[in-house]
Amino acid sequence: MSREIRDELRRVTRADKAVINKMMSYLYTRSINQFELKNMQAEIVGMAAEGALRGEKLETVCGPDYKKFCDELSANCLHKSKFELFLEVVMILSMTCAILLPFIYFTELFFGDPGQVNGIGILLSFEAGQLFGMLLVPAFCGGLGVLFYQRNSFAGKGKTLLLYILFYFVTYFILRVLSEIFLHGEITINVLYTAVITGAILLGSFLIKRSVASARMKAKQAG
């Protein structure tokens, strides 16, 4: 959030801030170009700030149905291209790796038996430590996911949640297999390779996505 927006937010009431948060979360699910989204945030905050000066609530300024207002905004703005969406998926996957890999590694280190971790076959074993790790990691991340889903229930319906859980488990098992192959339950040079590759993919996808979004926004502004 830019300093200008933060300054303007100070003039906005707490109730209006809550509405702005809902609007931004809703708009975030509409696949809008990141710079367009930032402009919209500035506009909405500006509207709320001006409304506050006139003693009007944001709901009076934008209309009572914020979703309808956001849908109309979304219909007239620049959306993410397929390439940007692809980069976003890569970014989310690498971010998931960056969070889960150390988590799996340390869970295994503390609760598993690193000496026996030497292949994919261990995935099927039910040693107490392994089982604990397998339950703890999905519980932690799944819990965060459900919390996010509940706060943004408009992002999808029941099917989306099921897909999310399925996607999560698939990712978890892929990562687990990768961690067995690369980490072997010990801190070796392989850990560094994994960390560097994950970090490079994360940073690379972030930077490319940002520059593509910026170029498209500039092209739009230039007409």
Place this chain on the structure above:
Amino acid sequence: MRGNLEGCILKIISIKTTYGYEILEYLRNNGFDSLTEGTIYPLVLRLEKLGFVRFEMRASPLGPKRKYYSITDKGRTYLEDFEACWKRTNESVRNILALTEEQL
């Protein structure tokens, strides 16, 4: 209604470089009582997307920076078409409404 509102907004912007709330005030003062900024803003955004208006950020004496809109050449052409179309429609509707039983 939506198309007519866009035409009206464009007309206001063609007369004066102005910002969202001021456009709303002009519209409200001229009979569009129930409009809110939430109705105007998506329409102005659409006009901007179509290249009919451009904007610049200017400091406001009250507080936050405002987007001031001005009309483009493309917008002026569209406005001329809109005005011509509206005059024809207006004339047609007036003729229909003035019809009497004998004339049919």
